[in-house]
Amino acid sequence: MRLRLNGPKIFGVRPTVSLGPEDFAKRTGKPGGLSQGVAPPSIGFIYVIRGEHGLIKVGSSTNPRARLAQLRTASPFPLEIDYLGFTRADLYVEVEKTAHAILDDHRVNLEWFDCEPDVAVAAIHRAAYRLGDHVISTHPEKTEEVLRAASHPAMIGTNHNPGSTWVDKIIMTLEIWGGRRGQGG
Secondary structure (H helix, E strand, O other), rough: OOOOOOOOOOOOOOOEEEOOHOOOOEOOOOOOOOEOOOOOEEEEEEEEEOOOOOOOOEEEOHHHHHHHHHHHHHHOEEEEEEEEEEEEEEOOOHHHHHHHHHHHHEEEOOOOOOOOHHHHHHHHHHHHHHHOOOOOOEOHHHHHHHHHOOHHHOOOOOOOOOOOOHHHHHHHHHHHHOOOOOOOO
16 A cells, blocks of 8 residues: 655646655665664573672673663662673573572562572573573673674574574684684684
8 A cells, every 4th residue: 555645736747755665664774674673682691780788680681781780870789790691582581580480589679689699690590491491601791792693694594493503603603703713613
């Protein structure tokens, strides 16, 4: 269906504009590329944040450094990321929820727990195992690098089923960028 807009007659000519559905879609700026905005991330992060108040927070985000900044704004105590891991985008929220259930005996308030960070990390890995997958640990400073690797062309068409090679491809890309692996191997 097209929308036609007719202007006033000027010198015997009536200008007309015809608009179709493609004219209302958000443009990506790429040739022939129409989309609904930014592509969803292929991974999600699970984190453990430790506060000087002695509590830890187990959460998930696609941008953990921005999330830490939000939490710091609302907290009277200094906060730091103690652990950061990533998993598939379709799984990270479930890993967080399952880890919360595992840590329920330590819960103080919502996503804040009174336990050692190692206990929370073990709960995260156990939650992923229960869901049939795993979480890969990374350093908080590597967030952008991991996100770039996850969106690397080698990841396109990767099978995201448990046991697939999506993790291997991310790790291989990071090793190539870090110079720990030759481009051919």
